[in-house]
Structures are given as structure tokens and as C-alpha cells.
Amino acid sequence: MKRRFIYFFLGLVIVVSGCYYDSVEALHPLDGYVNPCDSTLQTTYSSAIKYIISYNCISCHNSSYAGGNVTLDSYDQVKLYASNGKLMNSILRNSGYNPMPPTQALATCQTTRIQQWITNNYPQ
Numbered sequence: 001m002k003r004r005f006i007y008f009f010l011g012l013v014i015v016v017s018g019c020y021y022d023s024v025e026a027l028h029p030l031d032g033y034v035n036p037c038d039s040t041l042q043t044t045y046s047s048a049i050k051y052i053i054s055y056n057c058i059s060c061h062n063s064s065y066a067g068g069n070v071t072l073d074s075y076d077q078v079k080l081y082a083s084n085g086k087l088m089n090s091i092l093r094n095s096g097y098n099p100m101p102p103t104q105a106l107a108t109c110q111t112t113r114i115q116q117w118i119t120n121n122y123p124q
């Protein structure tokens with residue numbers, strides 16, 4: 001009886017830690033480094049674009065802090081600003097737009113990839 005309880009308890013721990021792991025994954029979906037300039041990556045939101053945004057933009061454009069009221073934490077949001085032209089104009093530091101990121105321009109390979117993603121009609 002005692003042993004059975006121990007197994008039950010162990011099982012419970014495994015199940016609970018499994019759930020905990022899941023929620024950590026959900027909160028930090030981008031753990032692990034992906035080089036957005038890696039030419040073998042597909043130019044899709046999920047394999048490249050979200051990493052560029054995550055490394056360079058998300059700190060100021062998330063649900064708790066959204067600079068200029070712009071959030072960039074989902075495919076739909078990034079697509080919205082890509083399609084209204086603000087994303088690329090800001091990244092290219094064109095006049096009339098706030099240069100983004102504010103301090104230093106993105107690497108050329110990142111800018112090129114975002115432009116390609118827009119040209120290809122925002123593949124998910």
C-alpha cells in the first residue's frame with residue numbers, strides 16, 4: 001500500500017513537472033539561439049522572422065511595454081506593421097519614420113530577409 005502511494009506520488013511529480021515544462025516553453029518559446037542570418041533557414045515567420053524581432057525589437061514591443069503602442073509579439077502583429085509599411089520604413093531608417101531599433105540599424109542580412117519575407121507575402 002505504502003509503495004503504491006510512492007508510485008502514485010512519483011507519477012504525480014512527473015505529470016506536474018511535465019506541465020510546468022510546457023508552460024515554461026509557452027512563456028519562452030524562443031529559448032535557444034537561432035542565427036537569423038543563417039542562409040539555410042527558410043524565410044518564414046516561424047523559422048527566421050520571429051527571431052530577428054525577438055532579438056532586436058521585442059524588448060520594447062511586447063504586451064507589457066509597447067513603444068509607440070506597437071506590439072510585435074505575434075505573426076499577426078508583425079504582419080500588420082509589415083503590410084502598412086511602417087516596419088520596413090522604420091528598419092530602413094527612412095525619413096518620416098522613427099528609426100528602429102532606435103540605437104543601431106539591423107544587420108543587412110536581417111533587413112534583406114525581412115524584405116524578402118514581405119515580398120513573398122508573409123509566409124507563416
Ligand code: HEC
Nearest residue numbers: 056057060067068070081086087090096097098100101102
Ligand atoms: C529601445 C526600445 C525599442 C526597440 C529595441 C525597438 N523599438 Fe520600435 N519603437 C520604440 C518606441 C519608443 C516607439 C515610438 C516612437 C518613438 O518614440 O520613437 C517605436 C515605434 C516603432 C514603430 C512605429 C514607427 C512609426 O514611425 O510609426 C515601428 C513599426 C517599430 N517601432 C518597429 C520596431 C522594430 C521592427 C524593431 C526591431 C527591429 C524595434 N521597433 C525596436 C521603441 C523601440
